[in-house]
Amino acid sequence: xxxxxxxxxxxxxxxxxxxxxxxxxxxxxxxxxxxxxxxxxxxxxxxxxxxxxxxxxxxxxxxxxxxxxxxxxxxxxxxxxxxxxxxxxxxxxxxxxxxxxxxxxxxxxxxxxxxxxxxxxxxxxxxxxxxxxxxxxxxxxxxxxxxxxxxxxxxxxxxxxxxxxxxxxxxxxxxxxxxxxxxxxxxxxxxxxxxxxxxxxx
Numbered sequence: 001x002x003x004x005x006x007x008x009x010x011x012x013x014x015x016x017x018x019x020x021x022x023x024x025x026x027x028x029x030x031x032x033x034x035x036x037x038x039x040x041x042x043x044x045x046x047x048x049x050x051x052x053x054x055x056x057x058x059x060x061x062x063x064x065x066x067x068x069x070x071x072x073x074x075x076x077x078x079x080x081x082x083x084x085x086x087x088x089x090x091x092x093x094x095x096x097x098x099x100x101x102x103x104x105x106x107x108x109x110x111x112x113x114x115x116x117x118x119x120x121x122x123x124x125x126x127x128x129x130x131x132x133x134x135x136x137x138x139x140x141x142x143x144x145x146x147x148x149x150x151x152x153x154x155x156x157x158x159x160x161x162x163x164x165x166x167x168x169x170x171x172x173x174x175x176x177x178x179x180x181x182x183x184x185x186x187x188x189x190x191x192x193x194x195x196x197x198x199x200x201x202x
Contacts, residue, residue, distance in 0.1 A: 001187070003044045009175065009184040011167050015045050018157040018190045019052025022111045022139045025155070027060050029198050031109035031137050035068035035100065037093055037121065038113045046071070046113060049141065053111055068107050072096045072117065089113070093120030101128060109137035109198070115144045118154055122197070126151070137198040153195035160188050 001012040026034055036053060038046035050069075057063055072092040093112065097120065100107075112118040118140030122132065130136050132152055140147060143158035171184050 001044055001048065001185075007183060009171050011164060011171065011184075011186040011188065013159045013164070014187050014190050015048035016052035016055075018141055018159075019049035019054075019111070020056045021052075021190070021192045022049075022141070022157060023053045023056030025192055025194065025198060026109045026111070026137055026139065027056070027062070029109075029133070029137055031198075032062060033068070033107040034062070034064055034109045034111060035070070035105075035107040036064060036111045037070050037072055037096060037117050039071065039089070039117075040073045041071045049111075049113065065105075065107075067103070067105055068100075070096055070100070072113075089116040090120040090123075093117040094124050095120075097121045097124035101130075108135070110139070112138065112140045115140035115142045115147050115154060115156055118156070118197070119146070119150060122150060122152075122154070133196065133198045133200060139198055143193055147193075148195065150197075152197045155195045155198040156193050158191045158193045160190075164188060 001010060001015070023034065034057065036050060038050055040046055054064060072089070093116070097110070101124065110121050112121060118138050121138050125132050125136055125138070132138055138154065140154050140156040143156045147154040147156050167186060175181050
């Protein structure tokens with residue numbers, strides 16, 4: 001949902017609800033000191049997911065400490081090693097998580113902007129011998145294919161990727177075929193997918 005393009009038709013995920021569901025789940029798994037790794041503070045998607053997450057925390061009397069709220073792309077211009085945004089997300093998340101652990105910060109869970117960011121966090125935790133989810137819960141966003149194959153399998157917020165593309169195509173087709181263009185804004189629902197990065201196996 002790009003706020004600067006309100007006059008343009010858009011179809012997007014319910015990012016606020018996704019963040020809200022993520023926080024509720026971590027609270028249910030008895031996590032109380034949550035960290036968040038978003039991309040960029042200016043990014044409307046990051047802001048919506050963070051707002052939903054913080055809303056759920058406040059409802060339970062919790063909050064995110066200032067040092068535990070990180071925007072991993074803020075200094076991306078200082079580094080030129082990345083190949084793509086996807087690669088950058090994983091690498092920057094890995095580096096940021098290492099920095100947070102080196103600083104001796106106290107937290108028991110991490111909500112990540114997307115699954116690639118979560119993979120970077122899991123890599124950092126694994127290298128340091130930090131058990132997930134016993135010592136650190138991790139939750140992503142998107143439910144990409146590899147989320148179910150990571151170690152441990154990643155709890156995430158599932159978006160409706162196929163429906164997103166199909167509806168976007170149909171909106172575009174209507175715009176091309178109709179003389180009068182009507183701006184359309186559609187928000188798609190999201191779902192929590194629970195795996196072993198936040199919940200121990202029975």
